Amino acid sequence: MKKSFIPLIISTVMIFSGCQKNKIYTSDFFAMDTLCSIKSDIDIKETEAVILTCNASLDMYSGELLKFNEIEETDNAYIYDITEKTLSLVSLYGENVDITSGELTSLWGISSGNKTVPSEDEIKNSLSTMGYEKIFLKDGIVSKEKETKLDFGAVAKGYACDLVYKNLSEKNCGYAIVSVGSSSLLFGEKPDKTDFKIEIKNPDGNIPLGMIETKSCFVSTSGGYERFFEADGKTYSHILDTKTGYPVKTDIVSVTVLCYGENGGIKSDFLATDIFIGGTENLSKHLSSDDYKIVVADKNKKLYVSEGIEFTPYENSGYSL
């Protein structure tokens, strides 16, 4: 009994001494029309630069996209790449997400903070500038009709995460958590080798909906209470139905999408908006998908969760399976 005492003390002491944390780099900054934050075991200056460079091309209110929206052609590599990737997602999942909706977005003042309800004529006018048949890709050139304005708001944050993923892979980064607003990348393996834990906020602002435990992945969300705005005394979703030109009417209040591997960022971002707009009537095909996983909450406080995802709902959140 007494003899085993000494090694016990020593090992206990060694465990505590070993608690000294590895160096973790962190950074917060504003880009892509949102707050970005990076946490990693390697120097994050380059990661930050990746996001800022992407922002310089894709931000609707500055830089290359603003220029392109006034003309017909661009050879900007970012605009080409994100357009090409969005088009292939559209061919798989349909046109709920419409990147030609820039005119409509500006009209509603979404993301510029200026919230007014436009007139019917104005909405009709902007709808006439939209449609995937109005953009063309050829030999590194994106072309469109002059009046058509591109808006990558539904895919750019996830796309930025893809660029970060590529960069971190090249640099043999072991671990990183990168958020670009509503899209994030959980990269590599945590220092303690446990799964990543993702908590999903409650759309009503109370106890969270629950916790997802997962390996490395991309995660994007849509919905949520902060994404509504008031105008003329009414509450509107900030996500527009690009078919009607009005804020979307959906019975979904929160969507979380997990995608895995290369190009999972833009895919999760796209799907989060797509599923939100589609409503619960279009959920079944998403719930049974093998290559991405979802957690959805609807207006009736019901949760929908993909098979094969490790999700623990919290008691007392007001939402249940």
Add this chain to the structure above:
Amino acid sequence: MKLITLRDLAIILSILIISVIFLAINFRDNGTYAEISYDGKVVKTVSLSEDSEFSVNDIKFSVKENSVCVVSSPCPDKICVKTGAIKRNGETIICLPEKVSVRIISDDKVSADIIVG
């Protein structure tokens, strides 16, 4: 035969002292804080264990019942005010127009790596 020599005792004691120092380093700042940042740089850190009121760049904050919220802001969208009170590790309030963000920092070991939605 002695079970513990003086030398053993000295070693054990010194290791104990070192470990206590590490313990102190790892567990200092025990409690929950709100970090307020302007343009990504931390400008103020506030404990949530004491009620208080303060301002950063014309944005008024209130700490009450271990949570923090934005009371008022000159921004046009008021998303920061509508976000309400936050208190869980990693939760954030963001005011995009004013470039101000608030993040909860706590030692909660079981909490999430990331909060979404």
